[in-house]
Amino acid sequence: MRALVVGPGAEGRFAEVPEPVPGPGQALVEVRQASVNFSDLRHMGRLPEGTVLGYDAAGVVLRAAEDGTGPREGARVAAFGAGAWAERAAFDTGSIAVVPDGVDLVRAAALPMAGLTALRSLRAAGPAPGSRVLVTGASGAVGRLAVQLAQRAGAHVIASVSRPERAARLAAGLGAAADVVAGRDGVEPVDVAVGRDGVERVDVMVGLDGVEPVDVVIETVGGPALVAAWALLRPGGNLQSVGWACGQPAVFPPNSTFSLGPARSLNSFGDVTAPADDLAHLLALVAAGEVSVEIGLNGSWEDLDAAKTAQLGGSLTGKIVLAVGRTP
Known part of the structure; x- marks a missing residue:
């Protein structure tokens, strides 16, 4: 063959x-x-x-x-x-x-690979309803699914992308129009209604400037984005490192891994064992129109x-x- x-x-x-x-x-x-x-x-x-x-x-x-x-x-x-x-x-x-x-x-x-990664990394991080979840590289395959799954779980999602045009495409792909300010500096959050009833919202941002502290990070970019995302993590929060799309090293400033209060954690992610049940679950969500x-x-x-x-x-x-x- x-x-x-x-x-x-x-x-x-x-x-x-x-x-x-x-x-x-x-x-x-x-x-x-x-x-x-x-x-x-x-x-x-x-x-x-x-x-x-x-x-x-x-x-x-x-x-x-x-x-x-x-x-x-x-x-x-x-x-x-x-x-x-x-x-x-x-x-x-x-x-x-x-x-x-x-x-x-x-x-x-x-x-399969993108969906399982998004689903299982979120499950490992354990965001509670109402928690703040940051997804970097949110216009990518894993990121886009993680945004939808985190929002579906009741989290407030901050979707970070690298360029304004990607923010616009992500917003449109989630079923709502959005106005995006061009350029990295001074970009305002873009509110995007994604729930069936229009209640839940996702903030789409270009870069990470101006992002408030978060409880969970699904990090797909690596390099400087990983360092910046770690700095935004609240005490007790969890960062799931699931990709390194940029190909650049991550250089953490001295003492940046120290913080007062409950420990923050950074976990690698790559668990795709025995995926049949989770894959069936994801396919059912697609069939129901709950995930695209x-x-x-x-x-x-x-x-x-x-x-x-x-x-x-x-x-x-x-x-x-x-x-x-x-x-x-």
Whole structure:
């Protein structure tokens, strides 16, 4: 079968690879759509040459698991696991969820890594209703979902983005218009109604200037943004470091990790084990219209180079999802 693998020079290339052989607790899935994560491309060089790329997929079960677990043959599913950028893949049934009617496979494929990261990092941080939650990189895939999930949990959300145009797109994507002051300096918060009843609100801000102290941070940018977000954390607060999109080092000033009162905590995050139940929960929220997934580009996997340029160049917001299969 055909797959996208790590080629010479840590570049993605097509190759003919052996058909996957599912274990007893695995289902064989015909992959129809696969999404691109920032880490898939940035860290490609860390994988051995010939490794099948990708983690997020959606498709149809060709062969159900021999042990009777997981979805039946013919079910539409979303899956999370290594080797997703292939015409067929074997996934643990604990990593597969049935896609509800009304959710297309493009949106389903966009959900696994970003959705699980947003959901589980918020769960680990434990924001209470009414608490203040800061989400950095809020126009990115993880950030945008974290904003919606935190708001749904009753938190007051401060969504930080890097540029005014991203603030406007985020506001529009959450279902409300917003006026954004251009430029980093002196930017005022933008109130965006996102609840069905218009009661709950999210403040969209460019940068972190003027942000008041917060109880929880979901930090996706890294570098200086991580340092600045830590400084905004109240005593007893929790910061979940879930990404490092900027690629810059984080340099903490002397004594910046000390504060009086209950201890603040900074946690790394990367728990994507046994995601089936959480993935099903996220898909149900999408089906109910309670959470939306932004698709920035839906093309063919033949156009991986263009997708890579768009993803790493920062010219696109929303997930990149590629249709898998041979071009006629």
